[in-house]
Amino acid sequence: MGLRLGVIGIGAIGKEHTLRIEKKLSRAKVVAVNDVNREHTEAFLAQHNLSAKFYESGIELIRAQDVDAILVTSWGPTHEEFVLASIAAGKYVFCEKPLAVTASGCRAIVEAEMMHGKQLVQVGFMRRFDKSYRQLKSVLDSEQLGYPLILNCAHRAPAAPGFAGDMAISDSLVHEFDVLKWLLNDDYVSAQVILPRKTRLCDDSLQDPHVVLLRTKQGVLINIESFVNAQYGYDIQCHVVCESGTAALPEPSDVMLRHDGKFTRNIIVDWQLRFIEAFDVELQEWIDATSVGRVDGPSAWDGFIVAVTADACVAAKHSGNIEPINIPERPVFYR
Amino acid sequence: MGLRLGVIGIGAIGKEHTLRIEKKLSRAKVVAVNDVNREHTEAFLAQHNLSAKFYESGIELIRAQDVDAILVTSWGPTHEEFVLASIAAGKYVFCEKPLAVTASGCRAIVEAEMMHGKQLVQVGFMRRFDKSYRQLKSVLDSEQLGYPLILNCAHRAPAAPGFAGDMAISDSLVHEFDVLKWLLNDDYVSAQVILPRKTRLCDDSLQDPHVVLLRTKQGVLINIESFVNAQYGYDIQCHVVCESGTAALPEPSDVMLRHDGKFTRNIIVDWQLRFIEAFDVELQEWIDATSVGRVDGPSAWDGFIVAVTADACVAAKHSGNIEPINIPERPVFYR
């Protein structure tokens, strides 16, 4: 029968994950769902001929006897409560980012999990499951190019209609923060944020693009361009300069055309298409690891230090200074 | 519970498909297996904790009440019998290539299926399910480049230890024959085979490479290089020259390195890695279509005309002449 899952939050990502588990993946079943909108949720279940039971309360769903593990895909501010309740129930939980909306909330989850005595929490940083990032990590881990010294990264999206304030950092760069330390097996020590010339092609109140410079314990310089109104496409770049060579993140392949005086290849514009296979791998590996009682993916600790890093970047953006990133020693529990 | 499947032949590909269905895909289960080697098969089931029932006879498995559909992955010469038995039992059957070892065997299957009155058979030509071929077909079908006029294709493998005689045509080019007519929505009318300078890096008795030239009803010229001892990698190429531009099959992406005076990217060497995702898609789509009573993939008719085409190419290789490919009008049943 496989793993019996409960999904809290049947919005866009909750629906996608539910359908992914039911239609594409193996060895798990969605048996329970919870959402603030019951009518909407039951229409979704009916439309796809799904037999999951509806729960009025997320906490009730977490405690249900026939639910083996939980997916938290609800509104961000509710994550902390549901993750803590899952830990309290001793159940494995996969939580979409953010783990909690504050670093202290993340810290509380870390402490609860350590108190419980066993890892249960995985955070939805899907890039670690992307084939291209895995290919790049495999090259770096082999040390065939020596140590990494500099990373030049870009996170570009065609447009970001709802973005305001520091959302480019707290909402999208968090993926960079998680995947880059995983890529380097390293931790961050400081952040600087530079505001280059602004594009005219976005809301006047938004500073776009901006450049985040991170330093790691090993001294690696990471340069991340965040450009959420880059117009031309959804383009994730990562170039690593090592001691004896460089390595670039593979790009999605597509037909190479020669037409109209040009050699062209399409670039992905819709971000959902960029990591669609990574989401499949992420959830299947989570199901498989959960089934044998392991957490292999991004942990609560990872969620916590991403939150600390994002806070430091926001501070650096506003101060214009190089700000320290104070990450405590990684507990043995999370090694 | 999903589709209950029986697998006939638990060799390399039979094992792979069984594990694929059980571990990666959705909505199907292998409930029955048959193989000439019972001991070996039961060890495999035990090793992977699978609960499928072992049948001493493939025919018995086909007729079993709790088997909804059949996968034929046994030795080529047995395919025809098992496919015909599946049709007789009114069950959907997925048959790895070849559909039958002779064109007349394929023809017999076509006739049995038409007599039965409903399509049940799908042949394991997996390239149609490969993302890169689908990207290329989508460009061609859009006619944004006008009509296709010439195809330049290559099928290169690092080595082919067991290959002898005409196996390069009958064993590997059959995939080209299926996918190219699908790509073009066209049929073949003639074949010519040219034997270029031989490589010194293979068994002396083998002519390698050779070039197959096919013409289609629409006049398209298809140039297929078959080079099964090409040393450097497993490399599948397809360049289409159209009226106002060209389109090339995307290549598998990988890390781009700069190292030691060179810009490099790995090329796949192991053929199994090239189409591994295509196999997943092929079987999941087959499961989904079978579940709703449809055959969407390569049909018995496709298996038949591939066999006719391979026979004409073998004849052309031996005669040195342009040989006709006599493909009957496609029956309405298969449109």
Next chain:
Amino acid sequence: MGLRLGVIGIGAIGKEHTLRIEKKLSRAKVVAVNDVNREHTEAFLAQHNLSAKFYESGIELIRAQDVDAILVTSWGPTHEEFVLASIAAGKYVFCEKPLAVTASGCRAIVEAEMMHGKQLVQVGFMRRFDKSYRQLKSVLDSEQLGYPLILNCAHRAPAAPGFAGDMAISDSLVHEFDVLKWLLNDDYVSAQVILPRKTRLCDDSLQDPHVVLLRTKQGVLINIESFVNAQYGYDIQCHVVCESGTAALPEPSDVMLRHDGKFTRNIIVDWQLRFIEAFDVELQEWIDATSVGRVDGPSAWDGFIVAVTADACVAAKHSGNIEPINIPERPVFYR
């Protein structure tokens, strides 16, 4: 002072070569010109402030005492006479293609030159001087990939307004015929011409594209696509399949853009831009070799066997058969 040159024929290519010698190259000077249109020619000289003397007759120019060497850039049918006269005068001569409009005319030049006892003639096949072809030849000559077995070449132009009959062979493919045997250090033995599906985007009376298959003495199969109404650009391709790898002719580099959902790079559309540096190198090397009494470039013999090859291809196009290319043994004089 450098080499004193006389140019016969001040049409498009004659003007270009004259300006090239005067404005970009070293160690030569155009001191004499001849053309059927005196007025036009003197206007050209005046416009560029050139002091060359006008001759009413090409023969007279060839014989002039202050002319060290000759460039023949006049109308094709006049080439044979001027080249023969240059040989008779014992002067080095650079003749744009064709060397003569018939193979027998070329043969007559070969015989006159051998009778004279010293090589004097170079034919204007500029591709041998192109950096990308030289890079490719250097790879092949190194034998790092083993022997070449198959060449896949394409000669594509956006449009060919004046082309009719067999001009695609006699006017443009002659460059392929010269450069490919130079690349391979080989000779041709037979030709086949295949007429694929026609493009709708050209004059109805023209068969375009067509494919020429050549075989060499070493057995190499050469596949040349000629597509003179390919619309999208002027694109010269050459892919060599060797025993342990493949090598592709470098393409002209240009800015790589990411814009509007696409990764793009411009392709040259105007053929004159593709080989503009090759023309410079060709003439400078000719000047340098002539100054020291050598002929290093394509010889009269090369001009002759290109003519023989073109004749065989035209015959093959009309017969539909594989036609022999009867090239006599290369005389010691031309080795």
Next chain:
Amino acid sequence: MGLRLGVIGIGAIGKEHTLRIEKKLSRAKVVAVNDVNREHTEAFLAQHNLSAKFYESGIELIRAQDVDAILVTSWGPTHEEFVLASIAAGKYVFCEKPLAVTASGCRAIVEAEMMHGKQLVQVGFMRRFDKSYRQLKSVLDSEQLGYPLILNCAHRAPAAPGFAGDMAISDSLVHEFDVLKWLLNDDYVSAQVILPRKTRLCDDSLQDPHVVLLRTKQGVLINIESFVNAQYGYDIQCHVVCESGTAALPEPSDVMLRHDGKFTRNIIVDWQLRFIEAFDVELQEWIDATSVGRVDGPSAWDGFIVAVTADACVAAKHSGNIEPINIPERPVFYR
């Protein structure tokens, strides 16, 4: 006869320029040379059969009546004197970098030239004459991608045996400083230098790589990686992020190989090969402009502001702070 040139300093670059002018370029002649080593110089002239007259003194050469214009290719610290003497003699002068070894020396030249009343000086920043930089500038100037916002550049060399202290800035990054402001039609306002993790593959006393961040008047952020012991090759990168797309400097093309499980293309290792054509274009254009009384290339003013920029970068490297780059308003004389 063309321009009569005097070359001061017959070391490596002096020899190359002399041979370039004599053997490859048009409309100029080296009639005079000066060097500290007479014997060595006369041997060079004899070896190449050159008839230039040797002068014991550079100043004397500058004043010689039959010398129309000067090339200064001597040891850096002597440049200022020879350029000032050329201005005093009212002669056009091409000076290899540096224009002078201090910013105040450059300033003195600027003032002398303005006092003289006419531009005479060109500095040897050859990248502006490189085809790939010109292709990139043409894209930027067209504004087809909107305004540039961020530049990511890299200057990588395989090794730098003699480099010490701040030579990476003062000796090699000066080329970046000149070409980037030319590319952007902009000026610099501040500099920051970041020292990333050091490579182990160089002398311990050298900090390599380092990253220079420049800001321009328009707010553009320029990120230049300087890595002079990058091992793998001589690699010059420039990626421009604009409002609606990105543009990358074209890379030198070379044969694309498929061999041994890899797709590869050679990267230039010897820096002299990277800009060899740019040197030809630079000098021919200088000859042509000088012949008609113009200075089209990098001016004394450009040499001056490059020196000011380099000084600011050195200061920023040592202070760790963002340092201002105080460039005076460009005089009308230099617009």
